[in-house]
Amino acid sequence: MLKLFKHFKTNKILLISLFTIILIKTIGILYIPTLTAKIINNGVIKGNIHYVLKTSGIMISVAIFTGILAILSTYLSANLSGSLSRDIRIKMFSHAQKLSIHDFKHFSTSSLITRCTSDVNQIENIVTMFFEMIIPVPFITIVGMFFAFSKDSYMALIIFITGVIFIVFNILISKKVINLSLKIQVQLDKINSRVRQYISGIRIIRAFNREKHEKKLMDDTFTNYANINIEMNKILAVAMPGVMAIMNICAVAVLWFGSMRVSKGVMLIGDIMAVIEYSIIIFVFLVMAIIVLLNVPRASACSIRILEVLEYEPEIIDEKTTEFTSSDKKILEFRNVTFSYKDAEKPVLKNLNFICESGKTTAIIGATGSGKSTIGKLIPRLHEIQGGEILINGVNIKDFSQKDLRDIVSFSPQRAFLFSGTISDNIRHGKKDATIDEIKNAAKAAQADEFISELNHGYDSFVTQGGSNFSGGQRQRLCIARTLAKKSDIYVFDDSFSALDYKTDAKLRKAIKPRLKDAIVITIAQRISTIMEADQIIVLEEGKIAGIGTHKELLKNCPIYMQIAESQLSKEELE
Structure with missing residues (x-):
């Protein structure tokens, strides 16, 4: 003692x-x-x-x-x-x-x-x-x-x-x-x-x-x-x-x-x-x-x-403290990135190479267990890579402090989690000094304002721990609103639209596009309908990149993407 x-x-x-x-x-x-x-x-x-x-x-x-x-x-x-x-x-x-x-x-x-x-x-x-x-x-x-x-x-x-x-x-x-x-x-x-x-x-x-x-x-x-x-x-x-x-x-x-x-x-x-x-x-x-x-x-x-x-030594430590310098043109690059979970028999991601640019949406799709969500977690450095580099504007993310890095990344996790408190409190987790107008604007873009307005206490309605008093789709929209409330250079949506119906999904993507026009947007999804309009789609298979391109390009030259498309889209949509 x-x-x-x-x-x-x-x-x-x-x-x-x-x-x-x-x-x-x-x-x-x-x-x-x-x-x-x-x-x-x-x-x-x-x-x-x-x-x-x-x-x-x-x-x-x-x-x-x-x-x-x-x-x-x-x-x-x-x-x-x-x-x-x-x-x-x-x-x-x-x-x-x-x-x-x-x-x-x-x-x-x-x-x-x-x-x-x-x-x-x-x-x-x-x-x-x-x-x-x-x-x-x-x-x-x-x-x-x-x-x-x-x-x-x-x-x-x-x-x-x-x-x-x-x-x-x-x-x-x-x-x-x-x-x-x-x-x-x-x-x-x-x-x-x-x-x-x-x-x-x-x-x-x-x-x-x-x-x-x-x-x-x-x-x-x-x-x-x-x-x-x-x-x-x-x-x-x-x-x-x-x-x-x-x-x-x-x-x-x-x-x-x-x-x-x-x-x-x-x-x-x-x-x-x-x-x-x-x-x-x-x-x-x-x-x-x-x-x-x-x-x-x-x-x-x-x-x-x-x-x-x-006395436990954290897996991720700040080695350097390079200050992040924002610019009009932002570039996120994965350069020969390899990652594996501890005690795993083989890497989850192997030698990934791709570039994401500001003003463009990069989508990531693949089978279950292909490593899609892992990529999303690597960007805010929730995990530490074993090989390669992740660069933002040419600077390795390890050179930034974790706080500075996460200040420029807005992350919407795969599992929609809400904290106990009010709806406005939860959205303010994205931006602690957000005004009520900013909260409402974020909720409107996330297609959450409609159901919030129907609640007796509106934005002051109580949220239980985990958000169990809301449906899966409502939780996802509130989490997206929280992500949008934070002004960031990089936005990561990790399968954040999965519980939404197609109509709400389309309206949401249309609403957030102008808000994120100057940022790097990464959307991880399993539904092709969510990512069809992305500027760049990355197809993963067993931790490797099987194809990169637009929706139309991948339909022509990526068999794996074609298989996913055939299982989800009608013949008319494929044509």
């Missing part, structure tokens, strides 16, 4: 203040048994009521002052741990923003959520407990033992031996707990993943009548998690009675030996009461320390998982 804390700056003034308050509070706690001994020895036994009242007043004042300091230390430790957990989450989120699509798959979404929520909560809790239950222990143990020795060395020796047994007992328990803690966190990831998958795929599960199968999988996952927790609780169930047994044995031993020494006249009754109180204080703090230390292995496992994210 110390390695994790090195990643963050701590408020030194707050930390010093907290340590000082804890120290003073601890002195107050340890001073009370001494006052108790004085009251008994000098007041009660001697019948000095004035001394009893005077010392009792001092004791009450010390207790109140110590209580105030305890409240203050709890507040400061909670503030410190809360600030730390906030900083960890912010840093994890910021680092996650740098991860590529493949990097996210390396961790899995559910695992990242768990690490950012429950794992950080574990760290926050252990930090709070550390200040309240661990830091005072060394001071209380040393000073408490010193006071105990000052009263009677034999009594203090009993406390010392018991303390050693405490420590050995804790070490044995911790060794068994640490492995189970790691297993618990792994199982928690699996539960989050399973539940998330079930909720996301509920319609498919019901459609194929797979409820019983999914229930069995869920039951197995929950059972495994429960079994590990039961095993953990069995160990903890042994730990606490063991601790209490050691404490009680110590108390009995102190009373027995103490009564013998009092009867011999070598020890006062007040002193034996003080020794008992010191033993109780020491063991109470040792018990609290054991409780914390039993949680340390789990928190340590959580810190390891958090560090795995924070």
Whole structure:
């Protein structure tokens, strides 16, 4: 965990203040048994009521002052741990923003959520407990033992031996707990993943009548998690009675030996009461320390998982920071580009060479799995190519910062995803300072204004996460509106018209053409009707270019394009 804390700056003034308050509070706690001994020895036994009242007043004042300091230390430790957990989450989120699509798959979404929520909560809790239950222990143990020795060395020796047994007992328990803690966190990831998958795929599960199968999988996952927790609780169930047994044995031993020494006249009754109180204080703090230390292995496992994210080297990094210079004539070039997913047997794209120019539309078509969508994701550098270059105005996109590159690329993904919020909020994701007129213009061009106007709240209508309260076609049009709201040099539409009917598709393409007349437009599609009017059509087959040309040219000289056309168009349209 110390390695994790090195990643963050701590408020030194707050930390010093907290340590000082804890120290003073601890002195107050340890001073009370001494006052108790004085009251008994000098007041009660001697019948000095004035001394009893005077010392009792001092004791009450010390207790109140110590209580105030305890409240203050709890507040400061909670503030410190809360600030730390906030900083960890912010840093994890910021680092996650740098991860590529493949990097996210390396961790899995559910695992990242768990690490950012429950794992950080574990760290926050252990930090709070550390200040309240661990830091005072060394001071209380040393000073408490010193006071105990000052009263009677034999009594203090009993406390010392018991303390050693405490420590050995804790070490044995911790060794068994640490492995189970790691297993618990792994199982928690699996539960989050399973539940998330079930909720996301509920319609498919019901459609194929797979409820019983999914229930069995869920039951197995929950059972495994429960079994590990039961095993953990069995160990903890042994730990606490063991601790209490050691404490009680110590108390009995102190009373027995103490009564013998009092009867011999070598020890006062007040002193034996003080020794008992010191033993109780020491063991109470040792018990609290054991409780914390039993949680340390789990928190340590959580810190390891958090560090795995924070120290993970992103696949895509900014090597250079060449500033993008816009020009009237923009050129996007793929030069011998080769790309393969990690652990894949063969490349998805092989030696691609083509040029896209501003003012022209380049369409990409091909069979499923030919690599169409991959090309779209390579342009904003969502993936890193293994060979060749992607150039914008002759500059390799690796020479631009990812932020600058994505500022000039407007991307409409294959899966139409909307964020929770309003319709206008979603369109503003394309341009955060877009006015309502700009939002409406983008929606009109995307053929979304018509159905938005029919909604009760119009552009202020609520959108659920993922846009599940809209149809597939409506989601696509809202995503296209979001893409159009952003003024860019390059527009990529990754099969963004697939859920639209032919009439809406045609109207949309006609509406966006004048808006994008000065930009590079890349349309990835499976329907030929969507790309027939493109200035350049690239036909892909198994990651290679099988043909480049206009619709008419490809019908004549590209057999693969002809096959696609024959499967989608009528004879009249082919002619």
